[in-house]
Amino acid sequence: MKSNSKHVWVPGPIIVGAGPSGLATSACLKKQGVPSLILEKENCIASSWKLRTYERLKLHLPKQFCELPLMTFPPDFPTYPTKRQFISYLEAYAEHFSIKPLFGVRVQCAEYDPSIGLWRVQGNDLEFICRWLIVATGENAEAILPDIGGMSEFQGQVLHTSFYKNGDDFRGEKVLVVGCGNSGMEVCLDLCSSEVQVSMVVRDKLHILPREILGISTFGLSMWLLKWLPMKLVDAFLLLCSWLILGDTEKYGLARPKIGPLKLKNTTGKTPVLDVGTLSRIKSGQIKVVPGIKRFTNKGxxxxxxxxxxxxxxxxxxxxRSNVPSWLKEEEFFDKKDGFPRNPFPNSWRGKNGLYATGFTRRGLLGSSMDAHRIAEDIACQWKSKTKHPPLEM
Known part of the structure; x- marks a missing residue:
């Protein structure tokens, strides 16, 4: 920590990150009567949604699974809200709960000081002191850039999807998309719709599921079935429906893993792709499936x-990936390798010494909402039962 930093005492918890997880936790704390301070490195809330997403993005799940605690979506929103609609919802959410993050503060270091029993959080030229620290930077804090030989030799443009906006920017070009998750599939579809000659790298096996089965959300149906049936049977049902609706995807270079989609998600965190129209373009040959890349050349x-x-x-x-290991000086709760809590969901939200995590459940916004409720209730019990520290003399 910088010795010449100005010290700021924060009576309630500090939340690092003003994305949906941080906003939800702040709102739940406010309902419990606990004040909080959000530190956000960018100059806006939901910076990942506002600054790093493509224009055609919609929520992959129906809106009832994506609402933050204590506030529903406007009734006129469609089943799958657009990026702009979701951002407007988050802005209305922050305004409704009077959440005012401290923008432009990049947390460089956060460390528990056992000598005073408090957390020291270094951001810019300030050192914040608090009893509770909530990590809300989430699973998608920084882009993963693969190390592929010869990339510097390639004379064309290379960009991560975090910089991709729409297919019109590439009209008439020949484009290769590396990656076949939900983002890769949607970017391919967007490019295809803009008359771009597009190919998609598929290196690993993956599950593609229809977004809906008989007009019902595949995700919602899965959650309902899991209440009554073991995961193995639900996986078998999903695969049968997928085969009936989508056909044999392996014929098009999209082989499925031996492990079912729900079990794979549970054990590895790998999310199945919910098809929004990309598969039909692959079947028609408009999107070409290609194998993994060995190396870049100067032209391709x-x-x-x-x-x-x-x-x-x-x-x-x-x-x-998570960026938590780069700034949080803590050895037990967060894994230094992947930046996720070591304990799996539903026990991934609380650590020791007043440390909490939200948005690391691998269960999207629904998981973030569950975290927010648990964290707020836990801190509220301590807030109401313990004498709060007076401002420290620094």
């Missing part, structure tokens, strides 16, 4: 099977 790539192909642009749909 060489694939794992030895074939070479030229491209104008390469878009990396290679996902995101």
């Amino acid at each position: 790539v060489e694939f794992a099977d030895g074939r070479q192909e030229d491209y104008d642009t390469i878009i990396l749909a290679t996902g995101y």
Whole structure:
């Protein structure tokens, strides 16, 4: 910690991150009568949604599974709200609960000081002192850039999906999308709709599920069935429905893992793809499926099977990761390798010495809401039962 920093005492918890998870936790704390302070490195709430997402993005799940605590979506919102609608909801949420983050504060270091029994949080030229620290930077804090040989030799454009906005920017080009998760699939569909010649790298096996089964959300149906049936049977049902609705995806270079989609998500965190129309473009040949990349060339790539192909642009749909290990000085609660809590859901929200985590459940906004309620209730019990520290003399 910087010795010349100005010290600021915060009587309630500090929340790092003003995304949906941080906002939800702040609102739940406020309902319990506990004040909080959100520190946010960007100059706006929900910076990932506002600054790093493509224009055609919609919520992958129906809106009832994506609401934050204590406030529903407007009734006129569609089943799958758009990016702009979701951002407007988050802005209304922050205004409704009078949540006012401290923007432009990048947390460089946070460490528990056992000599005073409090957390020291270094942000810019300030050192915040607090009893409770809530990590809400989430699963997608920074882009993953793969290390592929020869990338510097490629003469075209290489960008991560966090910089991709819409397909019109690439009209008439030949584009390779590296990655076949939900983002990669949607970017391919968006490019295809803009008359771009697009190919998609599929290196691993993956599950593609219909977004809806007989007009019912596949996710919602899965959650309901899991209340009554073991996961193995629900997985078998989902795969049968997928085969009936989508057909045999392996014929198009999209082989399925042996483990069912729900079990795979539970054990590895790998989310199945919910098809929004990309598969039909793959079947028609408008989107070409290609194998993994061996190396870049000056005009394109060489694939794992030895074939070479030229491209104008390469878009990396290679996902995101947690950045917690870069700033949180803590050894037990968070895993230094992946930046996630060591304990799996539903026990991933509380650590020791007043440390909490929200938005690391691998269960999307629904998991964040569950975290927010638990954290607020736990801190409220301590807030009401213990004498609060007076401001420290620094």
